[in-house]
Amino acid sequence: MTSEIIMAGFGGQGVMLIGQLLTYAGMLENKQVSWIPSYGPEMRGGTANCSVIVSDEPIGAPIVTEPTALVAMNLPSLDKFEPMVQPGGVIIINSSLIERTVARSDVKVYQIPANDVAAELGNSKVANMVVLGALIAATGTVNSQSVNKAFAKMFAQKPDLLEINERAIERGASYIKC
C-alpha cells in the first residue's frame, strides 16, 4: 500500500509537525517514508503544507501531486487541494474553521471539529493531533501506537505532553468509527 498525503493549514496550526509524526510512525513500522514541506517567504498566518508518503515500495517523487488523502485545517487549504485528491481518496476537514463540505462525491469526507475537541481536552494546541487521529483511523496508514511512540521519541524532553496528545488522537479516531 502507498499513502500519499497532503497536510495543509495556517502557519502555526501544526501541520508540519503532524506530517513529521506520521512519517516517523511509518519509519517505526519499517515502511518507506518521506516528508517534504512547502517552503517559501511566508508570513505569520500564511499557508503551510507538507507532503508525506508512507509506502511498502521505494518512494519516487516525494512531492505529492495526486494525494490519496488530504488534511485541510483551513478553508484556503481545502480550496487549493480538494481538486487534486484521487477518486476514492480521503479528505479530513477541520469543521471548526471550515463551514463548507466538499462538492465532490467520489471521495470520503470526514468533518472533524478539531479546535472544539482540543478546547474540550483543555489544550487548543492539540487540534492538529485530533485530525491526525482521524486521518490514521480513516486511512490505516499507520496505527496509533506507532504515532504515540513517534511522539514519545520526538518529544523525549517533554514526557508530560504525551498523555493529552494520545487522548487527542483517540478523540479524532472516534469520529471515524461511526
Added chain:
Amino acid sequence: MAEKILMKGNEAIGEAAIVAGCRRYFGYPITPQTELTEYMAKRMPQVGGVFLQAESEVAAINMVYGAAGTGVRVMTSSSSPGISLKQEGISYIAGAELPCVIVNIMRGGPGLGGIQPGQADYFQATKGGGHGDYRNIVLAPNSVQEIVDMTIQAFDLADQYRNPVMLLGDGALGQMMEPVEFKATDTVPSIKAWAANGMRGRTQPNIINSLHLQPEKLEQHNIHLQQKYAAIQKNETRWEELYTEDADLILVAYGITSRIARSAMEKARSESYKVGLIRPQTLWPFPAAPFAKYAKTAKAFLAVELSAGQMVEDVRLAVNGVRPVAFYGRTGGMIPSPKAVYEQIVKTLKERGGN
C-alpha cells in the same frame, strides 16, 4: 546496525561531514540550505570543531583555502548565488590542489532568482565555474541516505585526489526528511605530507600556492592536473541504471528530478511502455559509457532537468548523434509532476521512438 533516524537533507549533510572527520566549517546562511549552517553552528562546538559564520561567501571560501592548506578536513556550503561568489576561491583551491568539500543546494536563478529548487547550476559545477582549466568532482545524491553516503565519500575523494569536491543538491533534497543510517566508517584521513602545518622536522617548508609565473612551469602544472582529471574520469565515474536493458526510451535525470522520472517511468511501465532510467551519480566525471552502450539498443533518450537544458548537452555528447535526445525541463523553482514527465515519455516515444 545503527538505528534509523528521520533527518532533513541539509542536517544530514552536516552530521555526515562530522562522521567523516570534518572539524572546520565556514559558511554564510542562505535559503534553502540554511539548516546546514545552523546545524554546524550547533554541532561543531560539541565535537571540538570550529564553526565560523564568515562576513561573506567570498571570505568563507578563502577560509576553506587556508584550512585545507593545513591538511584538515573542511567544508563550506551555500546555494546558487552564494556559490557564484565562491568561484574565484574554488579556482584557487583547484589550482593549489587542496582537498575540500563544497555543498551547493541549488535554487532557481539567474541572479538572486528565487528560493525554490533548481538545477540550473550544472554548467557552473561541471564545466569549471571559475577561471582556468580545472574540474571539480561533482556528486549528485537523490535521497537523504545517499546525501549521507556521498558526503562521507566526498571527503575521501577530496583527500585522495587533492581536489575540491562539490556535493550538488537542490532545495527539495535539502528540505525533505527521510530515514537515514550513519554506518560506522573506517575512514582514516590520509597523512598529508604536503600540508603547510609547521616544519615538523622537515628541512624545506611546504608551500601552498596557485601562482606560477613561468609559463613552462605553469604548463607542466596544467599537464599534471589534466593527468589527475583523466585518472578521476577512469576511476570515479558512477551512475545507476533502472530497466535499461530492454528500454525503447531511456530517461536521464539526476538528483530530485531522477525520483520524479522514476515515478513517471513506473507509470509508463505499468502501461507497457518500455522505459528505463540512467541516473548520473557523478556529474563530473559524467558517465558517458552507458549512453554509448544503450545507443545501440534504445530508440531515443529523454533528459529531464530543473533547468532550460544543461546536462542534456553532456547526454548528447555521449550519445554522439546515434539516437535522438529529447529534453524536458522546468525552470524558476517549478517542479514537474510525475504525470507531466509521463506525458513527455508518451510524446517522445510517439515522435522519436521509430514506431
